[in-house]
Amino acid sequence: MSLSISPSSQSITSTIDDSNRNTAHQLLSLSNISYHIGRQRLLSHIDIDIAVNETVSLIGPNGAGKSTLVKLILGLIDPTQGSLIAHQPLQLGYVPQRFAIPPILPLRVCDLLAQADKKRLTHAQRQFIFDNLSLTHLLSRQMLHLSGGETQRVLLARALLSKPNLLILDEPMQGLDPDTELWLYQFIDELPDFLRCAMLVVSHDLHWVMKGSRRVICLNKHICCEGQPSELAISTEFQKLFGHHYEQPYVHQPHACEHHAPSEL
């Protein structure tokens, strides 16, 4: 097996003797991946297969190693052990959790979008993205001045314009209001055929994950459990980590005290 990871082009390519695996529909396999920094173990023995056009949700508590796993897939860091195997050339799209721009750096929306490798889309397909993400009026604006929702739309457009076959969304709904969140979920759920791709969605939004996903992986430095939401909901590991949040959403207590307005006293 040989594996080469090239962070600059965000591509992972490999050749592997696949004769013993059913890889016809597989896009990417993480095989026995561990990642350590010094003596600190961030991830251990991770096995994940992602199929072509499959959506996988990745959940886990703070510090579980979700972003570390994303960095490994993006080729930004190398595993301490194990391998990433791309069964076909990967074109990665990435929408980061945070996008910090130094205030002294002028960066317009059009400058950021110019970085996308757009040659795999036709003019009409690019226009579809611009129209549906309502970008046209934002093009000359500074990234720094955009709202959270506008920033997410631009980052999603940047990822989609390169027609990825694996789109990684790291907490895509963070900081969005409920309407924008719903709209974004619908948009990524209903991507047109020419943009269909596998997706890895990192999310803390358990209610969306458990309602809207077909396959969920629960990470806590290792894979605690995985499967369909219905399978996860009855898993002991899931119950231990999330059961109390998932089954008992926070309910505000009725306001029972009997205080009076100053004028009533």
Ligand SMILES: Nc1ncnc2c1ncn2[C@@H]1O[C@H](COP(=O)(O)OP(=O)(O)OP(=O)(O)O)[C@@H](O)[C@H]1O
């Ligand atoms: N470069 C680093 N050096 C030392 N520790 C690190 C480094 N990067 C991450 N960590 C630690 O590894 C653990 C996993 O971090 P990671 O960001 O992957 O978790 P996460 O699941 O994405 O968390 P969150 O949900 O809070 O975003 C954390 O305890 C973090 O402090």
